[in-house]
Every structure is written in structure tokens, then in C-alpha cells.
Amino acid sequence: GAGVSQTPSNKVTEKGKYVELRCDPISGHTALYWYRQSLGQGPEFLIYFQGTGAADDSGLPNDRFFAVRPEGSVSTLKIQRTERGDSAVYLCASSRSSGPGTGELFFGEGSRLTVL
Amino acid sequence: GNSVTQMEGPVTLSEEAFLTINCTYTATGYPSLFWYVQYPGEGLQLLLKATKADDKGSNKGFEATYRKETTSFHLEKGSVQVSDSAVYFCALIPSQGGSEKLVFGKGMKLTVNP
Numbered sequence: 001g002a003g004v005s006q007t008p009s010n011k012v013t014e015k016g017k018y019v020e021l022r023c024d025p026i027s028g029h030t031a032l033y034w035y036r037q038s039l040g041q042g043p044e045f046l047i048y049f050q051g052t053g054a055a056d057d058s059g060l061p062n063d064r065f066f067a068v069r070p071e072g073s074v075s076t077l078k079i080q081r082t083e084r085g086d087s088a089v090y091l092c093a094s095s096r097s098s099g100p101g102t103g104e105l106f107f108g109e110g111s112r113l114t115v116l
Numbered sequence: 117g118n119s120v121t122q123m124e125g126p127v128t129l130s131e132e133a134f135l136t137i138n139c140t141y142t143a144t145g146y147p148s149l150f151w152y153v154q155y156p157g158e159g160l161q162l163l164l165k166a167t168k169a170d171d172k173g174s175n176k177g178f179e180a181t182y183r184k185e186t187t188s189f190h191l192e193k194g195s196v197q198v199s200d201s202a203v204y205f206c207a208l209i210p211s212q213g214g215s216e217k218l219v220f221g222k223g224m225k226l227t228v229n230p
Contacts, residue, residue: 003159004159031216033216033217040222041222041223042120042205042207042220042221042222042223043160043205043218043220044220045217045218045219048217056217091159091160093159093160095216103148103150103162103165103207103209103216103218104162104165104216105160105162105216105218106159106161107159107160107161108159109157109158109159110159
């Protein structure tokens with residue numbers, strides 16, 4: 001499709017399990033972002049890729065969270081030993097470049113993660 | 117640090133009513149300011165932006181002016197429609213850095229009734 005695609009749209013898991021969330025950005029977009037949106041809050045930055053490399057991972061809450069983008073297109077957010085506090089909507093966004101302050105990110109609909 | 121504060125919702129208006137959603141920010145230097153909107157069942161999308169003081173962003177009948185003296189970027193529309201029902205997020209990008217690392221407010225849900 002033409003937009004950012006995220007799968008799964010919904011994921012229910014048990015505490016302690018491992019989870020992968022996938023993001024397929026708009027074709028040709030070199031920059032890719034992951035955000036997390038908890039209930040009643042705005043999106044919070046997690047990590048940003050420029051090409052294959054993580055240019056800024058300062059928003060990852062702890063070492064249970066990891067993300068990859070091996071070929072500079074699709075990205076996977078990986079969460080180990082999930083906790084109930086990880087329950088949130090995980091948003092992926094892409095943009096054409098990392099130009100300073102252009103601000104136009106194209107967001108997917110998100111993956112809603114529920115940890116029981 | 118950098119932060120955005122926007123008015124709490126939810127808000128319900130009748131069609132053709134005037135809309136204001138307040139947004140104030142805290143940031144060092146000269147951030148760029150944005151309004152994003154999320155329609156039901158869709159991803160967040162950029163509504164409008166302003167990159168320097170006194171700039172006015174506008175789109176789809178919405179306007180917001182970058183006011184450095186009051187650190188504000190209030191969103192306004194003169195006559196809302198049912199199709200404007202959505203969640204609205206105010207956001208900024210700090211002046212330093214070279215990425216679209218947005219800092220968002222909490223969002224405000226707007227419902228417009230016919």
C-alpha cells in the first residue's frame with residue numbers, strides 16, 4: 001500500500017513473553033521512527049533510524065526494548081520479558097529525510113499491545 | 117526540558133461552532149511547532165506547522181500562529197464540521213538536532229455533532 005503499514009494491529013500476550021512488532025514504511029523514506037502511546041498520553045519517542053542504523057535510541061525505556069532495520073526498509077521493534085506496564089499503542093512513522101525540523105512524519109495506525 | 121501542554125478534553129461542539137484548542141510549550145531556543153490530527157481509524161497526520169516566531173500555519177480551515185512572547189501555538193477554526201471529529205495533538209521539534217524527533221502534548225479529542 002501507499003502508507004505506513006504496521007503488524008499486528010493488536011497483540012495480547014502474557015507477562016514475561018517476547019513480542020515483535022513490525023513496521024513497513026513508505027517506499028523510499030529513509031528515516032523511520034518508533035513512538036509509544038500510553039492511554040491518555042501523547043506519543044513518546046523511542047528510537048529513530050536513518051537508513052539501517054539507529055541514529056538516536058535515547059527514548060528506549062530499558063534494555064528489554066530493541067529495534068532493528070537490517071535493510072533500511074522494514075523495521076522490527078522487539079520487547080523481551082514483557083511487563084504489564086509495556087501495554088500501549090506502538091506507533092511507527094517514516095519520513096523522506098532527516099532534514100532539520102521539517103516535521104512531516106507519516107504515521108501508521110499502530111500496534112496495540114496488551115500484556116496480561 | 118522540552119514539553120508541550122495542551123487543553124484537556126474531550127470537547128463536544130455543534131456543527132459551525134468556533135473552535136480553539138490551547139497549546140503552550142517549553143523549549144530552549146527556537147523550536148518548530150506543529151499540530152497533528154488523528155481521525156478515527158487512521159494514523160496521525162500533519163495538519164499544519166510553523167517554524168519561526170509570528171509564522172501562521174493553516175490548512176483545511178484551521179489556523180495557528182507561533183507566539184514566542186507567550187510560548188503558545190493555539191489552534192483555531194471558525195466553523196467546525198462533523199468531519200473535524202478527531203484527536204488533535206500539539207507538538208514541537210527542538211531547535212537543536214537534525215531529525216523529526218517530535219515532542220507531543222497529550223492530545224484532545226473533539227466531537228462535532230450535526
